[in-house]
Amino acid sequence: MENQRSIESDLGYLLTRAGMLVVRATNEALAPLELRTRSYTALSLACDRPDGVPQRQVAADMGLDPSQLVAIIDELEQRKLVARTPDPNDRRNKLIVATAAGRDLCAVAARRSAEVTERYFGSVDPAALDQMREMLGQAVFPDTDRILR
Amino acid sequence: MENQRSIESDLGYLLTRAGMLVVRATNEALAPLELRTRSYTALSLACDRPDGVPQRQVAADMGLDPSQLVAIIDELEQRKLVARTPDPNDRRNKLIVATAAGRDLCAVAARRSAEVTERYFGSVDPAALDQMREMLGQAVFPDTDRILR
DNA sequence: ATAAATGATTGAAAAACTCGATGATTGAGA
DNA sequence: TCTCAATCATCGAGTTTTTCAATCATTTAT
Numbered sequence: 001m002e003n004q005r006s007i008e009s010d011l012g013y014l015l016t017r018a019g020m021l022v023v024r025a026t027n028e029a030l031a032p033l034e035l036r037t038r039s040y041t042a043l044s045l046a047c048d049r050p051d052g053v054p055q056r057q058v059a060a061d062m063g064l065d066p067s068q069l070v071a072i073i074d075e076l077e078q079r080k081l082v083a084r085t086p087d088p089n090d091r092r093n094k095l096i097v098a099t100a101a102g103r104d105l106c107a108v109a110a111r112r113s114a115e116v117t118e119r120y121f122g123s124v125d126p127a128a129l130d131q132m133r134e135m136l137g138q139a140v141f142p143d144t145d146r147i148l149r
Numbered sequence: 150m151e152n153q154r155s156i157e158s159d160l161g162y163l164l165t166r167a168g169m170l171v172v173r174a175t176n177e178a179l180a181p182l183e184l185r186t187r188s189y190t191a192l193s194l195a196c197d198r199p200d201g202v203p204q205r206q207v208a209a210d211m212g213l214d215p216s217q218l219v220a221i222i223d224e225l226e227q228r229k230l231v232a233r234t235p236d237p238n239d240r241r242n243k244l245i246v247a248t249a250a251g252r253d254l255c256a257v258a259a260r261r262s263a264e265v266t267e268r269y270f271g272s273v274d275p276a277a278l279d280q281m282r283e284m285l286g287q288a289v290f291p292d293t294d295r296i297l298r
Numbered sequence: 299a300t301a302a303a304t305g306a307t308t309g310a311a312a313a314a315c316t317c318g319a320t321g322a323t324t325g326a327g328a
Numbered sequence: 329t330c331t332c333a334a335t336c337a338t339c340g341a342g343t344t345t346t347t348c349a350a351t352c353a354t355t356t357a358t
Binding site for chain 2: 006007009011013014015016017018019020021022023037041044045061062063113117120121124128129131132133135136137139140141
């Protein structure tokens with residue numbers, strides 16, 4: 001006898017739906033900053049690494065085709081939130097490095113983003129939430145010892 | 150001092166990335182059945198309710214614009230996996246009801262889908278997984294006492 | 299009976315995705 | 329040193345997805 005469960009308990013379904021909801025709410029929350037979830041994520045990845053992050057790696061971290069990042073970075077660069085600097089060690093690479101203005105905006109955006117998360121997950125036990133982060137991190141970054149903080 | 154965390158511990162980011170990964174892997178797993186994650190989800194929602202589910206509710210449950218469902222249901226209907234039956238109580242509604250063939254295919258697809266989930270989350274404690282389902286369910290179906298099974 | 303609301307459908311425009319091609323650069327090996 | 333294959337960012341074309349307004353049929357409220 002099969003343990004038949006409804007689609008509404010399917011992890012893929014739940015993940016996708018929850019992701020959609022959070023992304024949409026985040027897009028609204030970031031609209032006043034003229035950021036979308038996408039551009040905020042890219043900016044944030046740049047802010048995480050003061051020395052800059054290869055554009056290609058931003059694409060990989062976002063699960064996007066590298067060609068999709070061109071427009072996103074173009075816009076951030078035009079707004080002077082990031083700069084494309086040639087990697088001195090490998091001039092094929094463009095290192096995306098956040099400007100001071102970029103870091104400032106990112107901090108504001110991070111607060112708004114956190115408010116959205118709070119709205120959806122504020123009522124659950126923080127330890128359980130950390131555990132969920134842990135599980136998702138394992139799924140998203142397999143074979144990695146990276147500690148999320 | 151702010152508790153500054155990297156984007157990689159942001160729940161929205163993790164949810165989105167994990168969802169993408171699972172959806173893509175599920176699409177591949179379902180390709181031999183000529184189903185995509187989208188059509189499988191719609192079919193599954195129909196299978197969950199023997200008396201049929203209003204097309205509009207399928208759209209709502211999937212977070213899609215109703216117009217996007219037309220093509221999805223069209224295809225399932227052409228393949229005789231579901232039928233659009235007029236709701237006797239409100240003839241504006243189309244009730245999507247799964248056929249026997251639809252239920253059979255859905256069962257096969259569910260197994261393949263579960264294998265994908267197993268691949269990404271098989272190594273984590275089942276209780277923690279249930280807890281994650283619970284948390285995501287709360288976020289996706291707020292103000293609902295629905296018990297996921 | 300009329301008017302407002304709701305559901306499915308269509309079509310058009312915008313956004314996102316995919317993929318192959320290109321030029322610049324690097325690294326390996328003859 | 330001189331190819332040659334590989335890698336990176338970018339571009340462009342073609343496809344798919346999303347968004348949204350309009351339409352028709354039906355229902356509900358007035």
